[in-house]
Amino acid sequence: MQSFRQQLSAEAINHSSFQEDDTRTRILQAALRLFAAKGYEGTTTKDLASAANVAEGTIFRHFANKKAILIEVATSGWVDILTDLLTELSEMGSYKAVAQVMRRRMMRLQENSDLLRVCFIEAQYHRELRERIQSEVIAKMTDVAEAFFQTAMDKGIYRPMNPKIVAQVFLGMFAIAGFSNDTIMEPKASPKALQEMAEGIADIFLNGVLAKEKE
Numbered sequence: 001m002q003s004f005r006q007q008l009s010a011e012a013i014n015h016s017s018f019q020e021d022d023t024r025t026r027i028l029q030a031a032l033r034l035f036a037a038k039g040y041e042g043t044t045t046k047d048l049a050s051a052a053n054v055a056e057g058t059i060f061r062h063f064a065n066k067k068a069i070l071i072e073v074a075t076s077g078w079v080d081i082l083t084d085l086l087t088e089l090s091e092m093g094s095y096k097a098v099a100q101v102m103r104r105r106m107m108r109l110q111e112n113s114d115l116l117r118v119c120f121i122e123a124q125y126h127r128e129l130r131e132r133i134q135s136e137v138i139a140k141m142t143d144v145a146e147a148f149f150q151t152a153m154d155k156g157i158y159r160p161m162n163p164k165i166v167a168q169v170f171l172g173m174f175a176i177a178g179f180s181n182d183t184i185m186e187p188k189a190s191p192k193a194l195q196e197m198a199e200g201i202a203d204i205f206l207n208g209v210l211a212k213e214k215e
Contacts, residue, residue, distance in 0.1 A: 020050045026052040031069045032077070036114035040070055040122050043099050070122060071129050075136045077115040082141040084108070085174065089148060099202035105174070106198040142167050 009020040030051035049056040145167035
């Protein structure tokens with residue numbers, strides 16, 4: 001049985017770990033707000049420290065440099081967004097219910113307008129960020145989506161195709177919609193506009209764009 005001293009020591013370690021995680025989270029949240037408002041180049045580590053309510057030196061205990069913060073902000077945010085999307089797809093009652101899933105996801109994308117703005121703007125200037133998003137987000141999410149669509153094909157719900165290409169098309173449509181004017185530049189876009197976009201994406205994905213031939 002642990003002694004009282006050992007228990008106190010363990011509790012102190014856990015508390016310290018919690019504080020470190022909380023500090024890291026506050027730095028990332030502050031960075032997201034500032035990068036979206038002022039841009040990466042326009043944000044100093046002094047700005048970050050002030051917004052996160054930490055000493056400037058504390059930032060460098062958690063991150064090697066400012067670029068590391070940018071990469072962490074972008075990649076972890078996109079992992080969360082796409083993981084939520086794929087989780088909801090896997091749990092939906094019907095493989096044809098893509099429109100409802102997309103509608104909910106599009107509404108949530110508006111809540112992440114700062115993240116989308118940072119990714120859209122900064123990825124153009126930082127090769128490390130593009131490479132990290134490709135390896136940590138796109139590649140892994142494509143693998144998960146590929147397995148999802150392969151299952152639908154095996155069940156005869158989707159016609160036989162290359163599931164990897166289907167996954168890439170689907171995630172690509174979702175990402176392009178996320179970077180649209182309604183989600184990045186107009187955070188107060190009407191729910192009706194977002195609903196039309198979501199339903200349009202789902203309709204095109206499921207049914208294509210060719211008119212059905214008359215019998």
